[in-house]
Amino acid sequence: xxxxxxxxDLLEAQAGMTPSSPSSGPxxxxxxxxxxxxxxxxxxxxxxxxxxxxxxxxxxxxxxxAVLYVLLLVGAPFVFSLFMALSDASxxxxxxxxxxxxxxxxxxxxxxxxxxxxxxxxxxxxxALFKGMLGTSLAFLLLQPFWGKKFIRGLVVxxxxxxxxxxxxxxxxxxxxxxxxxxxxxxxxxxxGSYGSADWPIxxxxxxxxxxxxxxxxxxxxxxxxxxxxxxxxxxxPNEILDAARVDGTSFFQRFRHVVVPMIAPILLIGFLxxxxxxxxxxGVVYLLTQGGPANATKILPxxxxxxxxxAGALGRGAAIALFLFPLLxxxxxxxxxxxxxxxx
Amino acid sequence: xxxxxxxxxxxALNRRNFLATAGAGVAGSSLLTMLDxxxxxxxxxxxxxxxxxxxxxxxxxxxxxxxxxxEWGEKNGxxxxxxxxxxxxxxxxxxxxxxxxxxxxxxxxxxxILTRLYYKNLVDLTDVSEAAAKxxxxxxxxxxxxVEVEGRWYGLPIFYILAPMTYRKDLFEQNNLKxxxxxxxxxxxxxxxxxxxxxxxxxxxxxxxxxLFWRSMFWSFGGTEATPSGxxxxxxxxxxxEFLKFAKAIFDEGMTPEVFSWDDASDNRYLASxxxxxxxxxxxxYRTTEDxxxxxxKNLVLMLEPQGLPGKRVSAAAPNVWMVxxxxxxxxxxxxxxxxxxxxxxEGMVQSRGYNMPYLNDRYKKPMxxxxxxxxxxxxxxxxxxxxxxxxxxxxxxxxxxxxNTFVFPDMITKFCRGMAMEEAIKWGVGxxxxxxxxxxxx
Numbered sequence: 087x088x089x090x091x092x093x094x095d096l097l098e099a100q101a102g103m104t105p106s107s108p109s110s111g112p113x114x115x116x117x118x119x120x121x122x123x124x125x126x127x128x129x130x131x132x133x134x135x136x137x138x139x140x141x142x143x144x145x146x147x148x149x150x151x152a153v154l155y156v157l158l159l160v161g162a163p164f165v166f167s168l169f170m171a172l173s174d175a176s177x178x179x180x181x182x183x184x185x186x187x188x189x190x191x192x193x194x195x196x197x198x199x200x201x202x203x204x205x206x207x208x209x210x211x212x213x214a215l216f217k218g219m220l221g222t223s224l225a226f227l228l229l230q231p232f233w234g235k236k237f238i239r240g241l242v243v244x245x246x247x248x249x250x251x252x253x254x255x256x257x258x259x260x261x262x263x264x265x266x267x268x269x270x271x272x273x274x275x276x277x278x279g280s281y282g283s284a285d286w287p288i289x290x291x292x293x294x295x296x297x298x299x300x301x302x303x304x305x306x307x308x309x310x311x312x313x314x315x316x317x318x319x320x321x322x323x324p325n326e327i328l329d330a331a332r333v334d335g336t337s338f339f340q341r342f343r344h345v346v347v348p349m350i351a352p353i354l355l356i357g358f359l360x361x362x363x364x365x366x367x368x369x370g371v372v373y374l375l376t377q378g379g380p381a382n383a384t385k386i387l388p389x390x391x392x393x394x395x396x397x398a399g400a401l402g403r404g405a406a407i408a409l410f411l412f413p414l415l416x417x418x419x420x421x422x423x424x425x426x427x428x429x430x431x
Numbered sequence: 432x433x434x435x436x437x438x439x440x441x442x443a444l445n446r447r448n449f450l451a452t453a454g455a456g457v458a459g460s461s462l463l464t465m466l467d468x469x470x471x472x473x474x475x476x477x478x479x480x481x482x483x484x485x486x487x488x489x490x491x492x493x494x495x496x497x498x499x500x501x502e503w504g505e506k507n508g509x510x511x512x513x514x515x516x517x518x519x520x521x522x523x524x525x526x527x528x529x530x531x532x533x534x535x536x537x538x539x540x541x542x543x544i545l546t547r548l549y550y551k552n553l554v555d556l557t558d559v560s561e562a563a564a565k566x567x568x569x570x571x572x573x574x575x576x577x578v579e580v581e582g583r584w585y586g587l588p589i590f591y592i593l594a595p596m597t598y599r600k601d602l603f604e605q606n607n608l609k610x611x612x613x614x615x616x617x618x619x620x621x622x623x624x625x626x627x628x629x630x631x632x633x634x635x636x637x638x639x640x641x642x643l644f645w646r647s648m649f650w651s652f653g654g655t656e657a658t659p660s661g662x663x664x665x666x667x668x669x670x671x672x673e674f675l676k677f678a679k680a681i682f683d684e685g686m687t688p689e690v691f692s693w694d695d696a697s698d699n700r701y702l703a704s705x706x707x708x709x710x711x712x713x714x715x716x717y718r719t720t721e722d723x724x725x726x727x728x729k730n731l732v733l734m735l736e737p738q739g740l741p742g743k744r745v746s747a748a749a750p751n752v753w754m755v756x757x758x759x760x761x762x763x764x765x766x767x768x769x770x771x772x773x774x775x776x777x778e779g780m781v782q783s784r785g786y787n788m789p790y791l792n793d794r795y796k797k798p799m800x801x802x803x804x805x806x807x808x809x810x811x812x813x814x815x816x817x818x819x820x821x822x823x824x825x826x827x828x829x830x831x832x833x834x835x836n837t838f839v840f841p842d843m844i845t846k847f848c849r850g851m852a853m854e855e856a857i858k859w860g861v862g863x864x865x866x867x868x869x870x871x872x873x874x
Contacts, residue, residue, distance in 0.1 A: 178548045192870055195866055292692075376637060396523045398829070398833030398837065400871075
């Protein structure tokens with residue numbers, strides 16, 4: 087910064103703020119007082135007409151569409167859902183009364199809510215871990231030169247682009263208690279016994295296995311997204327820097343840890359943030375696979391919120407359940423955005 | 432002096448009241464005349480009627496329905512548009528249409544019947560239901576619990592889906608087992624046949640089958656879910672304990688943990704694959720087996736709901752109901768169409784291959800179409816007297832809908848079958864019932 091001249095209107099404003107000499111005598115003081123009061127009255131008008139104010143106004147004008155967009159598409163629904171969570175809103179009533187924190191109290195009274203909260207956190211963390219590992223591996227594989235690379239890159243995004251209802255139905259068949267292709271394969275190679283034996287896994291029927299099965303589908307659907315984000319990051323690292331690191335005798339993992347990751351950290355953080363939001367609010371996989379069963383073993387907050395808020399019509403209580411995602415996400419977002427900002431300077 | 436003419440006594444009927452009364456009278460009488468003459472009024476000509484319909488399990492029914500609606504429209508000069516969506520999406524669509532105050536004129540509800548939730552925003556269909564009752568010998572007893580609020584009908588029951596007992600005659604005969612006319616006999620059969628590779632199964636997961644079929648068993652053991660008025664839950668009872676003991680026994684002795692993972696079609700596949708010794712499901716299972724495994728199919732026998740207590744049979748059925756939005760600008764055409772649909776519900780039954788069971792008494796004159804002519808299905812004609820819906824013996828109230836949608840009842844059984852102590856499972860389930868009822872009372 088610097089180098090430019092100070093604008094004349096700022097110089098004037100600075101002159102007006104210069105303190106008067108205490109030795110000037112009473113007449114001079116009153117004359118100065120009159121002059122100052124005139125200057126104070128005249129200043130706002132001059133400031134409004136000044137170049138700085140015009141520049142500021144133009145800046146805000148350019149920002150306005152983005153601010154308006156965020157307010158309309160994010161702010162308004164959020165405030166509305168907050169209002170609903172604090173009211174007795176029902177899907178069948180256009181009016182609602184304020185009930186304070188009653189809906190939150192109702193959520194705390196139900197042990198299903200705590201199961202859903204625990205599952206949501208576990209689901210997101212485990213899925214993020216696997217998506218990170220698989221996405222990184224896939225991104226490295228796709229960086230390598232091989233025949234048909236572009237075609238393979240196109241194929242990789244298929245799970246991400248398929249309609250969720252179709253892909254989850256496919257998985258439902260693969261997890262079928264009787265006709266599971268996964269089980270038939272494992273049985274054929276001798277890892278498990280035959281159908282009906284004690285070690286025949288019932289993917290969607292055993293509590294921990296059911297949650298793992300849901301996480302697996304989420305990972306399968308979304309790790310290509312992680313891979314593509316990482317691929318974009320990897321390709322942005324200049325080869326010269328990697329070559330220099332190689333010349334310095336670094337190993338692959340050292341280069342990855344000390345060169346690549348710090349350089350693509352902003353992309354990684356944004357990708358992680360998006361993925362966390364998508365996973366925490368993912369209703370489709372669990373709803374289509376198990377509806378939260380057996381006995382709520384796979385219930386997550388979005389499914390519970392949908393069942394209470396929409397299917398049972400208690401919109402207020404549903405909104406309160408859904409809003410619990412917010413305190414989960416907020417600290418994470420603040421941490422990430424702060425980290426990101428620090429890296430920019 | 433001329434006498435002043437006597438001032439007329441003030442009448443309660445002012446001009447506005449007169450117009451309103453006369454208008455209502457004309458509209459009412461013309462509707463009754465139309466209903467009687469089965470002729471659409473000229474006013475509906477040139478209008479559009481939008482119908483939201485589920486995607487039926489029998490695709491041929493959807494094809495027939497679309498053609499049927501279109502032809503009615505052509506006959507009456509009404510442009511009819513039918514949209515099909517999965518039945519699980521209907522509550523969300525209803526909420527969206529209500530919030531927007533726009534959408535379809537006629538809306539379908541299946542399984543989750545939301546009449547009591549939305550009734551203030553639905554058209555009173557009492558006139559249509561009364562006309563149908565008069566014409567076809569009245570409604571079956573359970574029908575009004577679905578749609579009646581404060582003495583008025585805000586929906587029109589169109590069909591329900593029942594679930595008979597379906598068993599393998601060959602396996603039963605080979606093992607000298609009696610036909611499962613009671614739940615005890617069904618348990619003995621499952622206990623005998625499971626070690627021979629033919630267990631049974633009723634879904635113990637979060638699906639409609641689990642909600643329905645365990646309730647059939649519970650109600651047949653004398654249990655009830657709510658008071659007749661629907662105000663309070665009555666589930667915490669001696670009957671619940673007896674039922675749970677029986678449910679655990681039948682699970683342990685005759686089922687496998689597969690039932691924890693089942694969806695609504697799993698038992699169909701279980702039967703069609705030749706594994707199941709019996710299942711308790713809609714006739715879709717019977718149809719699937721007919722299409723995929725003729726060898727098993729020829730040995731299938733359908734039975735009435737098994738007795739729990741002696742002589743006590745209650746069959747939980749999946750209801751289907753039509754409603755008309757109050758915001759609809761074409762309410763008259765909607766009523767006309769629904770009347771026509773009721774008149775042709777037997778054709779709907781044929782097109783659904785006997786799946787759609789009517790609610791009107793006269794429709795049960797034997798032989799009924801499809802099921803009356805198939806010796807194996809004839810027993811289905813005797814179901815209307817024992818059919819009940821969620822909330823039995825009370826109506827399908829809003830707390831009951833939440834209990835159904837959050838699977839409290841099958842979850843309570845699941846917890847017990849998975850090893851939780853019975854009283855602990857009951858404490859959880861009854862606690863959930865009470866909590867949900869109290870939340871709806873507060874609202």
